Structure formats: structure tokens, C-alpha cells
Amino acid sequence: MFLSIQEFVGHLHPVLVHLPIGILLVGLLLQLLSRNPANNISPSVIRIVLLCGLVSAILSSVSGYMLSLSGDYEEDLVDLHMWMGFAVVLVAFFLYVKIIRQQRDRLYSVLSVGLLLLITITGHLGGSLTHGADYLTAPLENAGTGNLVTRKPIPDIKEAKIYADVVQPLIQANCVGCHGPNRQKGKLRLDDSVWICRGGKDGLVLHPFKPEESELIKRILLPSDDEHRMPPKEKHPLKESEIAILRWWVAQGSDFSRKVKELPQPPRIASYLLALQDGNSAMAGSAALVPDSPVAAASEKDIELLRAKKVEIIPVSQGSHYLSANFINAVHFTDRDLELLLPLKKQLVWLKLGGQPVGDSGLVYIGQCQALTVLHLNNTRINDSGLLNLKNLYRLRILNLVGTSVTAKGVSSLSGLRNLQSFYLYKTGTTPGDWGSLQKSFPKTLLDSGGYSMPFNPWDTVNELKPKPVK
């Protein structure tokens, strides 16, 4: 495919445009400096510089006009930019005439200042066209929050609208920068259902029920080094899950009004969609182990008291006030010292006491840490009677009692912990006979009795191979 001459000249605009800006500004600067005779700047130099600036301004105006014919840009902004550009040429021309006539009057100064302003405004408009209207100010507006696009949280994915709540935010975050109100690359706009259906300069981009024929999907599936691939190489690629959702949406007929629950979902898609529900797909899954609701920071003094006992206690992640505590390095502590956890009971979500000399009297304090989602008490000295203290830890997801002397009786006293996902009971006082009734007490929980064995077979006897003679 050949570019027409017009398109070719148009594509030179982004290069040419820098020449008049630079040269004219140098001309203006020289003029200002020439006011001081000590600088000894000859008027002919200023004349030549301004002439060069004028010629380059004409060239970039012409090329700019040709580029605007491509229609890839928002019309209003392009018009404004174009007229300002022509104004630059005109003012530069008058200034040049004045210099030739050596008229250094008041109008001359006004023209100079006017040219400076015009160049600034035109340049800014041009920048807004190529990089987007908010390019300059975005870093200031986003300061502190990073450049994360905040997606409206979806409280219930089944009730969410497939286009408005799922597909549109995806397109908004990844496509609209170049295919939206400010720029329409390939004459394509994707910021609204009407535009999406209208397509771009190569025709329709969306064929309902046929993702493999829809340019919208085909382009994002191209290999990353293909020049037609969307989003282009220098932008963030779509995630596997996002591509899958878009593809599924088109395969289901690219509906713009229905709710998610009205469309059939293969398991993979259902899990991707569910991940959106929590508002942050990167954290879905672990979100359950850290509450969604924010919490006030714990007092540094209370944390230091535990650190003095060599307890590793840190927030679960950057920017979170929820805490995890691990007693792996702890020395010389008694059950009473666990009282130190109480001031942190709102923040403490993960607690590991594995292998430590914790007994039933320590569980009294742990039972009050109601934010806990993960609790490891493996290889401790606890018994059935102590377990009763834990029955109010409703948020608990993972409970590890491996290597303790608890029995089925104590364990079943915790059957009220409805959120429990995994319950580890290897090497406890529970017996194989207990499993039927225990599983009934914990219908939704994965109970792990451990004690896995692997059969022995002749295969396991490793015999080194004797080298055979080479033929």
C-alpha cells in the first residue's frame, strides 16, 4: 500500500513543526538582546533568522493542513490548531516586513509579544492533539495515586451490565486514548456503543457472534511484534483475562444492554468475571484473606513491644494497615505475653505460632483477635479445652492445628466457623473413625487429615544402568 503524496507530506508535519517554533523563538530572543547595543547584534542576522522561521512556518502549516485531511483527529481541536498556525505565519510575515522596513515602532513590539503567545498556544494545542488533552496535566492530577485507572467497583457481578460495567471500562482504559473523542485513529471511535457499531475507515470492526471475523478481536490477538496489533507495542497489552472476556462478549453477540447473568458463561469466563467483582482483579483470591474495608493504623508503640520479643510483625502489604505476625524467631515468651496482641486485634489478620510453647491459656487472648483470617497453631501445646476460645473467630479462613493433641470433640466445637476454607488436622488426636461426622460438622470446609502414603513398587528401587556396548 502506497501513501499518497498528500498523506506523505502530512506525516512530515510532526517533524517540520519543531523548526518554526525553535527558529522563531531564537529570532525573538535575538531581537530582545539587540535592544542592548553592547550585545552588538546585527539587524541582518535577525532578518535572516526570521525569514528562515517564516519559511519553515509556512511549510509546517501546509503539511499540517494535509495531515488534518486524514481525519484522525478531533475536528474542533484541529480547526483551532490550524487557524492558530495560520496566525503564526501571518504575524511572522508582518514582523519580517517591519524588519525589512526597519520600523522599530510600538506595533513591532506588540507583534513580537503576540508571536510569542501564538507559538506557545499553537504548540500546546498540537501537543494536546497527539498526546491527548490531559497529557500535560495528568501527572499533576494523578500525583500520589499513581496512574491506576480506577474502575467502579462491581458489588454483584451477576447483576452487572455486561457492556456498561464490564466491557466499556475495559475499552475505556485500553483503547479510548487513540479511538475516542480526542483522537480517532483509523477514523475509529470506541467510546460509545453507537461509534463501536459504526466502525472505522476499513469498515466494521465488530461482527456479533463472530469474534474471529471481528477486527476488534483479531487485532488484539496478533503477536506483539505485529504492527497492526492493538494496543500498539508501546502501550500496555491487554491481560489474558481481559482478552478472554472481550472475545466471549463478541461470541455471545456483543450485547449492549443485558446483564451478565443473562449470558451463558464457560467456567473460565465465570472466574474472570468473578474476579472483577472485588474491584481489583490482581488481588482477587487473596482478598478474602485480607478484609476489603480499610482499618486505622495500629499504634507503633504496641507493635514495638512485640518486636522487642523478636516477633516478626509487619503489614500484609505496602499501603495496608492490616498486620501479619510470625513468632518464628520469638524467644522467652509465655502465654501471658500474647496479651500484647490485644491492642492490635483490629489489624491482626495473619498469626503464625507454629512450633512455639503456646498453651490453652494463650488461646484466651487469640480468641479475642476477631479480625484473624489465618491462624497457625501447629505443633503447639494446645488442647480441646483451649479450642473453645476460638469459636468466635468468624473470619477465620485457614486454621492449622497439625501436630497438636486436639481431638474430634474439640474440633467439632468450632463448627460455627462458617468461613473456614481449609482446616489442617494432620497428626492430631483425631482418628479415621471421626472423619465422617467431622465432615458433616464442616460441610463447606476442606478438612485435611494428612497421613498420605505412597505405594512402594519395584520401580522405586533405583538401579544404575550398566552401559551397553556401543554398536
Added chain:
Amino acid sequence: MTQKELHNQRLVNEANARTLSHLTRRHFLKESAMGLGALALGSLLPGCLSHADNGSIAFDPANPLAPKLPMFPGKAKSVIYMHMAGAPSQLELFDFKPVLKKLDGQDCPDSLLKGKRFAFIRGVPKMLGPQANFVQRGQSGAWVSDYLPHFATVADEVSFLKAVTTDQFNHAPAQLMMHTGSGRLGRPSIGSWVTYGLGTENQNLPGFVVLSSGGHFPDAGKSVWGSGFLPSVYQGVQCRSEGDPVLFIKDPQGMNRDIRKASIDAINEVNKVEYQEYQDPEILSRISQYELAYRMQMAVPEVMDINNEPAYIHEMYGTKPGKACFANNVLLARKLVEKGVRFIQLFDWGWDSHGTDPSTAVDMGLITKCKQVDRAKTALLLDLKQRGLLDETLVVWGGEFGRTPMMENRDGKQNPFKGRDHHVDAFTIWMAGGGIKKGGSYGETDEIGYAAVSGKTNAFDIQATMLNLLGFDHTKFTFPFQGRPFRLTDVGGTVIDDIIA
């Protein structure tokens, strides 16, 4: 000049060189051209200094291994990475290709050879059908061959990546690629990155432990667990399952623990004086390393002694106490994870199935290698699971590249035994635990297992996924070096969402 003066002179030179090495051309240009104005502007526009606030990890040289916060709550807390050095054949273990069986013995078509370079194959090789019998296993229906009868029973616990690719077809660079994200020397290994980012929980043990079996170290040498440009305290600590767990960990004869303590205190005193003079943070790291070494003298022999494990555990793993073997190392890895060690790297050498002799034949030596690891790696998954550790321990098993569907013909002549050459376009790796989906599979190869047709991944994607599970955005997890932020995944890597639970 006396000996002491000469020594001091050397130290001063070294310190000066270090200071200078931090001053690069970029610093010069930045500071001379724009000077303080630029610095002032920089602080006014936080958006311009993007690497300053997102991703830089606080590094406390006096306490380099203290636990640190991930960027978001990670699902995995520790990693056991089992690397089969030499590259196991995916076509005998996981990637079942019935069509290849039919083509066995036929000449390889030109289209597969055109424009390709192999390590040893020359001319036109013959196709080599799968030597193992494959059966679909568990509820997930994953194909696992009868070379791995024990592992086949836990196929539902893992996720397979079946279309992994690399761009390095020799062992050393390919191993470097998998572990450091570059085929060349000098980058930090993934274990170093992880301990740099997260520190480690047990302050009496190293955060990054390396164990090796199979009679040889990996071809890439110790650089596969090196710390590259990260502070040297994050390099892997090599331990042994035979003899002393760490070389020279015992006090020499005639030196008791009090004298050892006194000498370490004295050395640290000297180092503190040195630090006050030169302010080199590596000196603080050195002090903390001496202290760690002293604590390790007590903690390591205890944790590295597998003899105190019960007999049924030894049976389960198939250990050979007193010998250096993969099974012992795997059992040690479980003990280390239990003790709060962040990253355990296992290497097992001997998987390079070229078919030049029986020990490298895919129908003979490969079986022996499988027997050596099958029981232990299966036991590891089951044992971690019953201890409630699999939830938060990421287990990775794989090699540095795959093997060709063609039979190797070294120098154009048929090899004496059935073997396969190095292959970069498709191989299989599995991951389990630590937030990985159970019974998952991602990626497919063509009908002879030659190239990826969908779900193609590479070392960067695997590293990005591992970091994601540990709570890091791999694009923001950087370290400034030579004037620019460096990443484990360089400029690549996509988190493989499809195998994340």
C-alpha cells in the same frame, strides 16, 4: 611503605573506585547541565521521578534480611524451585503426541529445519516417537507418562505450562535465562530478587538456600544463584546434604564457641570503624553476615539434619541418609520452608538426554533420572499439603529448554541410542501451591510437539507469575543500577492469569 600502609592504600583506592562507580555519565550530564534547578523541579513534579516511589524497596544494610512488605498481599510466602539441569524431555513426560509416534523413523520434513539452528542436529534427522506410555490422570485429565507413576497420582494438584519457549539453546545461557532473566552473566537470580524484596522470616537461617544433586553443578555455575547487582547478601547460600551442611560451619578444632563469639565481635568492631570511615553500606551487610553466620552455626546443623525425621517420612521421600541425592534435598527443602526460609532452589543434574550413551537415552537413562525424582517430588507435594504449607508455598518444576521431536544425529551421523537434541520452541514446566490453580493447564503445542500453537509463554512470563504470587508487580519491582532501574523481567513478561487460582 609498610605492609599496613599498603593495605590501607588499597582499601582507600577501592572505596574511591566504588564511589566513582556510582557516578555515571548520566549523573554528570544531569547535574552539570541542569544542576540544582532540575533537582528542585524534580521534587515539585513527583510524576517525573516515577521509579522513586513505586517499586523501590527499602534496603536497610544493617538488617538486610528482615521481613519486608510486598506490594500487595501475596498468596505465596515461600518458593521451592526444582530445576532439572540438562532439560528433561517433555515428549516423554507430559506432552503426549500420538501423531509423532506414527512418524517415528521418517525423515524430518524440510519445513521444520529451514532457518532453524540446533545444538547438535545436522543435516536431515529422523523423527523419534514418544518412548513412554501416556495416560490421562485424575479429574483434570492431564497427560502424564508412566515414567512418573507417583507424580501421576497428584497431577490434579498442579498446573502445567505446556508451551514454554526460550531463546537460548545451550545449557548455561538457558539456565541463566530461566533464573536471572538474561542469557548472559551478571543479573541477579530470582531467589536473590525475592529475598531482596521480601527479606526472610527466620533470622537464624539464610533467606535463599541452594541444594544440588546429580553429581554436578548446573552448567551455568554459581551465577544461577548469584545476586548480580543486588547487594551481595542476597546471593544463594549453597548447602550440602552430605557431610557438613555448610562448608566450614563447624568451629575449628581447639576453638570453642566463646572464642568464636569473641573473634566475631572483634572483627565486627574493626568493620564498624571501617564503616565510619568509608560509609560503604556493604560493610554493614558484612557485619550482619558475620552475626548471621554465628547464629547459623547453631541453627543450620539442626535444620539440615534429616536423621531426626520419622522413618515413615524417610520412606515417603525415598531418602538415602548420608548421601547427596535429590530425595534428601527435597526433604530438606520441606524442612527449610517449615522453618521460614524464603526461597529454596534445588538443582538436579543429568537430564541431558542426547542419546550418546545409555545414561542419556530417552528410553534408558531418562527412566533412571525419573526414578530418582518421581517419589521425592510427589512426596513433597503431599507432605506440604498435609502440613498446611502448600497453600503458601509455590513449587516449580522444570528445565531450561525442551527436547526435539527429532532423534539427534550428532554431526550428521545417527546417535547410538535414542536421544533428543536441545529444543527452544516448546517445553513443559509445572507449578503447584502458593496460589496456583489445581489441575490447570495452559498452552498447547502442535501435533508433533515442535512449536507452541497457543498459550505460548517464556521465562519472563514465568518469573512475572512467580513474583505476582509473592505480591509483586514485576513491572514495578526494580533496582537502580548504572543509572537506570533494572527488572527481573527486563522489558517482557506477562502474568499467566490462566494458572492462577
